[in-house]
Amino acid sequence: MGKGMILGTMIHGAGERRTDWRHPAIPSDASVSFDFYKQQALVSERGKFDFVFVADAMYITPQSTPHYLNRFEPLTILSALAAVTSRIGLVATLSSTYSEPYAAARQFASLDLLSGGRAGWNAVTTGLGGTALNFGHRRDMHPEHGIRYRMAAEFTEVVQKLWDSWEDDAFVRDKKSGVFFEPEKMHEADHDGEFFSVKGALNIARSPQGQPVIFQAGKSEDGRRFAADTADVVFAIDGELEAAREYYADMKKRAARAGRNPDGLLVIQGISPIVAETEEEAFRIREELTATVSLEEALADLGRHFDHHDFTQYDPDAPFPDLGGMGANGFQSDTERIIRGARRDGLTLREAAMREAAPKTPFIGTPEQVADRIEEWHRTRAADGFILIANLPVLLENFVDGVVPILRERGLFREEYGGTTLRDHLGLPFRENRHARVAEASLV
């Protein structure tokens, strides 16, 4: 479980939900407001959080959720945040399906170096099939789910090879002798695989944490296998204690099966806490958020999980429609969850859509109540920590100023940062360079 509970903030601009931006307490241009991102990062750093996190996608239609239509690109905004923060980790989402490993390795290494070792990469394979339309002639077809994960595994392998291009003491920079680096400590990747052929070396050194931290959130079988093999931090948004505990146990078991120490794979949950001074106030905020959603919007939002399927064609008050194989190559885990839930509870389409659209969280109430819930999830091995998706700025502040002090009193969360890198915060060891290990081994 690392050194203690993990806490991070997903900075999500004008909101993850289609209608969050209509709430009076959120600036409706938050997704493209540097001041908003900076403020959320500074509040999170004031709380001594482990990291801030920026999600991503690369395909929109007029039906997309407002935040998706117009938002900062993750690596640029996190690089800007690196300059106005000093300790908090910076986790950017980047697709292994629609990027080049050499370019990706560089950008993360650059963020890692300029932030003093605070970078993380949330590796995604891109669920939105339409993305291929924005990357045509080089990759004309959206690869299917299984291939995307094979690509992701190879992509990550290449990126990590490139991140080890230079041993940590390669750059001696001796002005007198004129020796800038030791040639035997420069290593080409020399990768030639199924999807990528990359020579190297990377043109940037490693950071104080060795390599950026790898995050992953795939919940499908392929996604879980990839995470168990490769990720440092894996996360899900399960919403319920039992589901979270199952996910936690499964991921730890998979890590062990992959030959790893299960403590080295941190399993965390994305939660959307609604904290206020009183329980009444918390539920009032929830009501305000729900009140912004119309059925039409809820249906469009539902469609996003099914590759922008048009749900307005069905009677909203008939049972949830039979969609055949729909969504099998989209955000697989979401589609399965929604369909399963609708069948289990015998929901109409309207009910399923509103259930999906309404903010629903067990982490609602007073600081004490939410701290209790957080502690319960942590203690019963449902999560090593949490990513807060607190769209309203006031909800993040209430968590930092209300819940975090209680977690500290209970010895569950740090008083101060103990180190300087994201790995330090997470209790993950410095990532040794594979070539340095080889060199040492050969001396024995």
Next chain:
Amino acid sequence: MGKGMILGTMIHGAGERRTDWRHPAIPSDASVSFDFYKQQALVSERGKFDFVFVADAMYITPQSTPHYLNRFEPLTILSALAAVTSRIGLVATLSSTYSEPYAAARQFASLDLLSGGRAGWNAVTTGLGGTALNFGHRRDMHPEHGIRYRMAAEFTEVVQKLWDSWEDDAFVRDKKSGVFFEPEKMHEADHDGEFFSVKGALNIARSPQGQPVIFQAGKSEDGRRFAADTADVVFAIDGELEAAREYYADMKKRAARAGRNPDGLLVIQGISPIVAETEEEAFRIREELTATVSLEEALADLGRHFDHHDFTQYDPDAPFPDLGGMGANGFQSDTERIIRGARRDGLTLREAAMREAAPKTPFIGTPEQVADRIEEWHRTRAADGFILIANLPVLLENFVDGVVPILRERGLFREEYGGTTLRDHLGLPFRENRHARVAEASLV
């Protein structure tokens, strides 16, 4: 010539020249020091410069110049600098041969928005043939010179289409009505060309300057044509007044031939001024810089212009070798210049290599002397302005504190920033959205 003289700084870490890092006055880790980049940007902003500029390349060998081996990636470092500066423009190099237009358009738009309209893109086609080895399986062959420029033209067309995805008043964000944007002000790129197929729309809005400014530095016939058609700012490093004047006249003529107002294509020169309180001190600094170069290093540096050709195989004191067609697909304009110079002056290989390696600039001397030279170049239409490649931090400071006040006294350079965007600084108009123009025209 715009509103006045243009001044920018190329932040070049540990130095453009192979041995600059050995000079006592430069931090040898400058290429990966955020503090160094920040300091250079702040000094430039104190001087009210138009922009800072970061060059790039994506292929290294053990023979590469030290700065190339280990440096920040341009978009990440400039995004970080955006957060610690307030007015100065931020120009990043990105290759149209080894990037995706959708990803590139996003990153520049993101930098542009988060900086309040200060982004510029230096479009390069990538001269280093080895780069293909780092981007294998998607682009296995390094495209030849002419194809690279055809790609660049189409790439830029796509990027600019994507930058016009949203009209400036598309996002109304009316919380009451629930209207986030006006659908008729969202425009797909719908591009399907020789090299790229990109649907759009881009998932980020335009900035206060409309579109990022496009820089270009191709000196070949293809490069000049591309710049005349597409660039806002074109630059060269000619080193001599006559060559600069020829280049200036040629580019302005080409802009006119392309149907543009020649004032809309700014032609600037990269210079490496060596300014000190006295002439003696300036020449002493130049000597210090030359003293760090060995023949071996000079030959390796020369090789970089010839696709890493090994020049140590030749007798250094024999005439400059006949290289056949060598370099015809590399940094074409550099190879031509070096070969032509060596033949014209009957140089040995050693002489040609040391000529290339030694710091040579007409902009050397006291602040008054250098200001005179600057004024002469500007007045005689050799340049609309200058990019300073001042590797030693002290040389940038000497220019800002010594030369700039003189230029101001003479009315050649601004006292204060007159606007907030890079276009404002350069005297370039706000870039209208093509769709907004169409809408207006249809009303007439």
